[in-house]
Amino acid sequence: MAAAWLATLGLTGCTGMTPSGVTPDAPRAGDAAIPGEGDAGVGGLVPGSLTVSWMHGSADCTQNADPEVQVHPYNATTYIIRQNKCRTFEAPFVYLLIGSQSALSFDTGATNTQTLRDTIKGLIGTKPLLAAHSHAHGDHIASDGKFAGQPGMTVVANTVAGQQAAFAITTWPETLGHYELGGRALDVIAIPGHELTHIAIYDRQTGLLLTGDSLYPGLLFIPDWTTYRASIHRLAQFAQARPIAHVLGAHVEMSATPKVVYPYGTLYQPNEHVLQLTAAHLVELDAALIQLGPNKPAQPIPHDDFVIDPT
Numbered sequence: 001m002a003a004a005w006l007a008t009l010g011l012t013g014c015t016g017m018t019p020s021g022v023t024p025d026a027p028r029a030g031d032a033a034i035p036g037e038g039d040a041g042v043g044g045l046v047p048g049s050l051t052v053s054w055m056h057g058s059a060d061c062t063q064n065a066d067p068e069v070q071v072h073p074y075n076a077t078t079y080i081i082r083q084n085k086c087r088t089f090e091a092p093f094v095y096l097l098i099g100s101q102s103a104l105s106f107d108t109g110a111t112n113t114q115t116l117r118d119t120i121k122g123l124i125g126t127k128p129l130l131a132a133h134s135h136a137h138g139d140h141i142a143s144d145g146k147f148a149g150q151p152g153m154t155v156v157a158n159t160v161a162g163q164q165a166a167f168a169i170t171t172w173p174e175t176l177g178h179y180e181l182g183g184r185a186l187d188v189i190a191i192p193g194h195e196l197t198h199i200a201i202y203d204r205q206t207g208l209l210l211t212g213d214s215l216y217p218g219l220l221f222i223p224d225w226t227t228y229r230a231s232i233h234r235l236a237q238f239a240q241a242r243p244i245a246h247v248l249g250a251h252v253e254m255s256a257t258p259k260v261v262y263p264y265g266t267l268y269q270p271n272e273h274v275l276q277l278t279a280a281h282l283v284e285l286d287a288a289l290i291q292l293g294p295n296k297p298a299q300p301i302p303h304d305d306f307v308i309d310p311t
């Protein structure tokens with residue numbers, strides 16, 4: 001196992017590597033059967049599987065044989081797609097939610113290739129797609145240009161006004177937004193702080209709460225402390241009133257060992273934390289931010305499953 005320690009900043013990944021066209025991989029050994037759309041789960045939620053072995057880079061990326069993207073079917077109409085860490089150290093997770101009328105993707109990834117778009121196209125068939133973003137950082141919007149102008153595909157503009165228009169958010173960031181995929185309603189919560197256009201999406205059908213870079217098992221960078229604290233508090237209050245199956249963010253940077261983060265920019269995470277967090281993590285984050293108070297701390301604050309990093 002590679003050594004893991006608290007992150008130090010400054011390294012860069014192999015984002016300049018030339019990707020080759022690769023097909024999405026099949027469910028890996030150990031993947032559970034895919035629950036169907038009509039199956040009722042806990043609290044009336046449609047269940048899904050997170051039994052998956054995510055590709056996690058290589059000690060020597062020249063020997064890495066993983067595909068450009070890994071597609072995991074959470075259920076028949078919900079997909080989680082990870083990009084290869086050897087092609088981008090960010091190795092973001094992209095989400096695809098499909099309704100009876102249309103589909104929504106959440107982020108266009110960290111590499112400017114058409115693989116993600118073609119993968120999504122293959123999963124949605126002829127349904128129209130809204131290519132949405134958690135926020136406007138480069139590792140979440142890199143292949144926007146591959147989606148733009150494609151038949152049936154609309155890309156949300158990377159501005160607050162763009163988020164408001166796409167999701168009918170009347171007053172940013174206080175009021176809830178909505179989106180309807182056909183038999184599948186989404187709530188959209190504006191949560192600026194990590195970045196000013198940041199949103200979270202709640203899928204009422206599955207109870208998945210997609211939190212982008214605002215909460216995930218890794219370094220939670222917080223440039224705007226005041227705004228982030230308010231956003232997380234609003235999000236926690238939203239979640240408290242609803243069934244939450246999983247809290248799913250855009251990256252994994254923690255080790256499976258509590259409080260331990262891989263070095264920033266690493267291309268290999270052999271013992272990484274699972275992707276999924278819970279509503280309890282959101283409560284934990286909110287409580288910690290309240291306790292830390294209005295003044296930005298000078299040092300990162302490690303929790304077992306995430307690190308508050310305002311530095």
Ligand SMILES: [Zn+2]
Nearest residue numbers: 135137195213
């Ligand atoms: Zn970000």
